[in-house]
């Protein structure tokens with residue numbers, strides 16, 4: 001019996017197929033050599049620890065990243081102002097015990113203007129000169145955001161209030177994929193512009209995973225007349241399941257290719273970390289190749305991935 005007839009394609013060896021795809025597929029230019037790129041400016045975000053064990057983890061993270069000489073490091077403020085004292089303690093300890101420049105996150109939620117102003121004055125008196133000014137999210141259990149009666153309603157109001165207290169350097173949030181409650185992408189950009197007009201000099205973005213989404217956002221922001229630096233927020237992902245859940249709430253898209261990359265690694269933390277490093281490294285290199293020279297890392301108080309990715313970008317410890 002003769003063998004069934006095969007199509008010419010099925011006859012090809014895998015090698016020939018690869019060659020054919022290469023010859024006929026789209027060409028992608030190589031990423032520029034790292035030696036041609038200056039090391040980028042960096043900033044790192046931490047959260048204030050809740051327990052002694054987490055406190056130790058935070059400080060070992062701070063110490064590990066300190067030699068990379070970031071432009072600043074920022075400390076988050078819990079939903080509803082729940083970490084006010086811990087944020088303050090962490091920021092002032094960074095100021096006292098390290099060579100780093102801290103930035104304190106501050107939100108409008110659950111406090112009057114006077115109360116927020118008092119926190120800001122406390123920072124100014126302690127020598128803290130950089131605030132990341134945010135509206136904040138409602139505390140757990142509360143459905144939507146309601147401005148506090150007598151409080152700053154939105155981040156733009158907070159920025160203006162801070163500028164009345166001291167000449168703080170102020171960073172604000174930006175959303176390449178649009179804030180979930182914004183009525184339209186243009187309204188969201190108008191809001192960003194209001195925050196800058198009120199005195200902010202830098203925007204830090206919500207994390208995102210698709211580099212072109214960020215690059216398109218930068219184009220739109222420039223077209224809208226925004227000229228302050230817009231720094232991409234980079235989240236190295238180790239716990240994919242958790243990030244997928246959180247992303248659904250904050251409006252960051254998780255691309256299908258990413259779900260596929262982490263598929264089957266739920267019980268394999270080591271491989272997940274290696275995959276996470278590759279995903280984040282690809283993302284930042286692509287941004288760097290497109291002229292992005294400043295990066296903000298959401299460290300989640302874990303230094304290793306951030307350190308490795310910063311290294312790939314050309315950052316080296318300095319004495």
Ligand SMILES: Cc1cc2nc3c(=O)[nH]c(=O)nc-3n(C[C@H](O)[C@H](O)[C@H](O)COP(=O)(O)OP(=O)(O)OC[C@H]3O[C@@H](n4cnc5c(N)ncnc54)[C@H](O)[C@@H]3O)c2cc1C
Nearest residue numbers: 076077105134135136137154155173179181182204205206
């Ligand atoms: C870099 C970064 C750091 C963050 N750190 C923290 C943190 O430490 N603690 C924390 O709780 N959260 C933090 N967040 C989350 C942030 O608080 C939420 O995303 C929040 O929902 C919006 O904050 P915002 O400052 O962007 O708000 P805003 O800029 O005030 O805008 C939020 C929404 O309100 C709408 N809006 C603005 N002004 C008006 C107006 N006058 N009338 C009606 N609608 C209006 C806007 O269109 C927008 O959709 C951070 C986010 C980022 C990107």
